[in-house]
Amino acid sequence: MPQHHPPKTPAETAAPTTRVDSAIRAITDYIHGEGLKVGDRLPSEAAFAESLGVSRTVVREAFKSLAAMRIIEMHAGRRARVGGFDASVMALSLTHALRTEQINAPQMWDARRAVEMRSVALAAMRRTDAEAAALLEQVAQMRDCVDDLARMTELDIAFHVAIADASRNPLFSVLVGSLSSAIRETNPMVWRHRRDNETRRDVVEAHAAIAQAIADGDPDAACAALAAHFDLAARALATAGFN
Amino acid sequence: MPQHHPPKTPAETAAPTTRVDSAIRAITDYIHGEGLKVGDRLPSEAAFAESLGVSRTVVREAFKSLAAMRIIEMHAGRRARVGGFDASVMALSLTHALRTEQINAPQMWDARRAVEMRSVALAAMRRTDAEAAALLEQVAQMRDCVDDLARMTELDIAFHVAIADASRNPLFSVLVGSLSSAIRETNPMVWRHRRDNETRRDVVEAHAAIAQAIADGDPDAACAALAAHFDLAARALATAGFN
DNA sequence: GGCCTGAACTTGTATGATAGGTTGAACAAA
DNA sequence: TTTGTTCAACCTATCATACAAGTTCAGGCC
Known part of the structure; x- marks a missing residue:
C-alpha cells in the first residue's frame, strides 16, 4: 500500500492551529488577493495586527516565517516587500x-x-x-x-x-x-x-x-x-x- | 554575460544581519553539530535564549522561521523537534x-x-x-x-x-x-x-x-x-x- | 499493575517600552 | 527649476514581563 500523503492545497488548507498560522495565511492571501508582485510593499506589521485583531507579536512571527521562505523581504525601518524566488x-x-x-x-x-x-x-x-x-x-x-x-x-x-x-x-x-x-x-x-x-x-x-x-x-x-x-x-x- | 549569482554556502554564509538570523544559524548548527535526526527534541526556547544571550523573542522568531521551513516542528507545550522533509x-x-x-x-x-x-x-x-x-x-x-x-x-x-x-x-x-x-x-x-x-x-x-x-x-x-x-x-x- | 493527579515546565500570545533605520515632505541653497 | 539638507513621523528590531494553555512525569491512590 502506498504511503498516504494527506492532500494539501497550497498554503496548507489544514485548519490553522495557531494565530500565527492564520496570520501567515491571511498575509499570503492578501498578497495574492491584491495581486502584488515582486518588490511591492506590504502594509506595516501594526496595520496587519489591527486588521487581524491580534498582537503585533503574532504578525511579527508570521512575517518572519514568510521572510524565512523568501516570500517577503524584511529590513529594519523599511516596510516588508514581496520577495523574489530564490534557490x-x-x-x-x-x-x-x-x-x-x-x-x-x-x-x-x-x-x-x-x-x-x-x-x-x-x-x-x-x-x-x-x-x-x-x-x-x-x-x-x-x-x-x-x-x-x-x-x-x-x-x-x-x-x-x-x-x-x-x-x-x-x-x-x-x-x-x-x-x-x-x-x-x-x-x-x-x-x-x-x-x-x-x-x-x-x-x-x-x-x-x-x-x-x-x-x-x-x-x-x-x-x-x-x-x-x-x-x-x-x-x-x-x-x-x-x- | 550570465547573471551573477552570489555564491551562497548552505545556511547562507552571508554574515547574519539581525540577531534572529544569527539565532537561526546557531540553531541549525546545533542540530547539525549534535547530529540530531528527525524527531529528536531540541532545547527549550529559554535555554537557547540564555546560551545565545538574547531574549526569548529572538529565539522564538528564529524557531518560527525554522518551523516554517519544516526544519523543526513546534507544538504548544511540547519541546520543538527536528522536522521531516516535506513537499x-x-x-x-x-x-x-x-x-x-x-x-x-x-x-x-x-x-x-x-x-x-x-x-x-x-x-x-x-x-x-x-x-x-x-x-x-x-x-x-x-x-x-x-x-x-x-x-x-x-x-x-x-x-x-x-x-x-x-x-x-x-x-x-x-x-x-x-x-x-x-x-x-x-x-x-x-x-x-x-x-x-x-x-x-x-x-x-x-x-x-x-x-x-x-x-x-x-x-x-x-x-x-x-x-x-x-x-x-x-x-x-x-x-x-x-x- | 493501572489509573489519576498535580507540580513543573514549555509554548502561545499580549502589552508596553526603547533603540535605531527609513522615508518623504518641507525647506534652504545653487 | 533643480539639487541637497534636515527633521518629524513611521517602521522594524529587540527586550522584559506577564499570563493562559498544553505537555510531561513523578508520585500517590485504587
Missing part, C-alpha cells in the same frame, strides 16, 4: 534533509541528473552567444585549478547554474542551484578519492564537452556529455563508499 | 513564484516533465507488486470521475506522487509533489478547454498506459507513456492560451 530556501531544506539522513547523496545526484538533463538541452537550444562564451571561459578557469578543491567546487556549481540560466527557465536555475548547493558538503569526500590528477582532468574535460555542445547548439550532444559527466560522478560516489 | 515548503514557494509571475505554467510543466521522466523510470524498476496494483486502481478511480474536475485534479496529483514514492527516492516524492501541487491552480483553466469527454478520456488513458508500463516493469515504455501524457498537457496548455 536559498530549497537549498537550506535539502541540506537539512541530507544532514539528517532523510536523503542520501546518490539520491540527490540522481534527481540532479534528471533536472540537468533537461537544463542542458534547453541551454543548447536557447543560449546566447555571450552565454556560450562565458561557459567556455568558466571551463578554462576550471582547468587552471584542478588542485584547489574549494575553488573547484564553487566553479563547478557556478558552471551548472550558468547553464540553467541559459535555459531561460528560472525554475531550472533554482532547482540546479539548490540541488548543487546541497551536494556541496559531500563533494570534498568524493574528490578525496580522485587522487590522480588524470581522473580529475577527466572531470574538467567532461565539463568542457558539455560547454562545447551547448556552444554548438547541439542538445543531443549536450545530453550525452552531461550523461558522461554524471556517470563519472556516480562511479566516484561508489568508490567513496556511498551506498 | 509543503517547496510547494508554497513554487505557488508564490507562480502567483507573482516569476515563473509561468509552461516552465513549471517543463521542469515537472524532466523530474517525472526519471521518476517513472525508477518506479518501473523498483515498484513493489502492491504499488503496481495501487497505481492501476488509482487509474480505475480516475475513469469513474472524468466529470468531477476537483476530484480529478486531486487523483491526478496523488497518482504522480504515488509513482514518485515507488521510485524509492524521497526526493522525487517531494519534487513531484510540490511541482504538481503548484500547478494545481492552473489545472482548472486547462481542463476547461477540454470540452469533449473524449479528450478527457485520452488523459485518463495516458495515465493508464503509464501505470501499465510501471506494472510491467518496463522503464522505456513508462518514459514513452509519460512523454505522451506531457505532450497532451502541453497541447492543452497552448490551447488554453499560456505563452
Whole structure:
C-alpha cells in the first residue's frame, strides 16, 4: 500500500492551529488577493495586527516565517516587500534533509541528473552567444585549478547554474542551484578519492564537452556529455563508499 | 554575460544581519553539530535564549522561521523537534513564484516533465507488486470521475506522487509533489478547454498506459507513456492560451 | 499493575517600552 | 527649476514581563 500523503492545497488548507498560522495565511492571501508582485510593499506589521485583531507579536512571527521562505523581504525601518524566488530556501531544506539522513547523496545526484538533463538541452537550444562564451571561459578557469578543491567546487556549481540560466527557465536555475548547493558538503569526500590528477582532468574535460555542445547548439550532444559527466560522478560516489 | 549569482554556502554564509538570523544559524548548527535526526527534541526556547544571550523573542522568531521551513516542528507545550522533509515548503514557494509571475505554467510543466521522466523510470524498476496494483486502481478511480474536475485534479496529483514514492527516492516524492501541487491552480483553466469527454478520456488513458508500463516493469515504455501524457498537457496548455 | 493527579515546565500570545533605520515632505541653497 | 539638507513621523528590531494553555512525569491512590 502506498504511503498516504494527506492532500494539501497550497498554503496548507489544514485548519490553522495557531494565530500565527492564520496570520501567515491571511498575509499570503492578501498578497495574492491584491495581486502584488515582486518588490511591492506590504502594509506595516501594526496595520496587519489591527486588521487581524491580534498582537503585533503574532504578525511579527508570521512575517518572519514568510521572510524565512523568501516570500517577503524584511529590513529594519523599511516596510516588508514581496520577495523574489530564490534557490536559498530549497537549498537550506535539502541540506537539512541530507544532514539528517532523510536523503542520501546518490539520491540527490540522481534527481540532479534528471533536472540537468533537461537544463542542458534547453541551454543548447536557447543560449546566447555571450552565454556560450562565458561557459567556455568558466571551463578554462576550471582547468587552471584542478588542485584547489574549494575553488573547484564553487566553479563547478557556478558552471551548472550558468547553464540553467541559459535555459531561460528560472525554475531550472533554482532547482540546479539548490540541488548543487546541497551536494556541496559531500563533494570534498568524493574528490578525496580522485587522487590522480588524470581522473580529475577527466572531470574538467567532461565539463568542457558539455560547454562545447551547448556552444554548438547541439542538445543531443549536450545530453550525452552531461550523461558522461554524471556517470563519472556516480562511479566516484561508489568508490567513496556511498551506498 | 550570465547573471551573477552570489555564491551562497548552505545556511547562507552571508554574515547574519539581525540577531534572529544569527539565532537561526546557531540553531541549525546545533542540530547539525549534535547530529540530531528527525524527531529528536531540541532545547527549550529559554535555554537557547540564555546560551545565545538574547531574549526569548529572538529565539522564538528564529524557531518560527525554522518551523516554517519544516526544519523543526513546534507544538504548544511540547519541546520543538527536528522536522521531516516535506513537499509543503517547496510547494508554497513554487505557488508564490507562480502567483507573482516569476515563473509561468509552461516552465513549471517543463521542469515537472524532466523530474517525472526519471521518476517513472525508477518506479518501473523498483515498484513493489502492491504499488503496481495501487497505481492501476488509482487509474480505475480516475475513469469513474472524468466529470468531477476537483476530484480529478486531486487523483491526478496523488497518482504522480504515488509513482514518485515507488521510485524509492524521497526526493522525487517531494519534487513531484510540490511541482504538481503548484500547478494545481492552473489545472482548472486547462481542463476547461477540454470540452469533449473524449479528450478527457485520452488523459485518463495516458495515465493508464503509464501505470501499465510501471506494472510491467518496463522503464522505456513508462518514459514513452509519460512523454505522451506531457505532450497532451502541453497541447492543452497552448490551447488554453499560456505563452 | 493501572489509573489519576498535580507540580513543573514549555509554548502561545499580549502589552508596553526603547533603540535605531527609513522615508518623504518641507525647506534652504545653487 | 533643480539639487541637497534636515527633521518629524513611521517602521522594524529587540527586550522584559506577564499570563493562559498544553505537555510531561513523578508520585500517590485504587
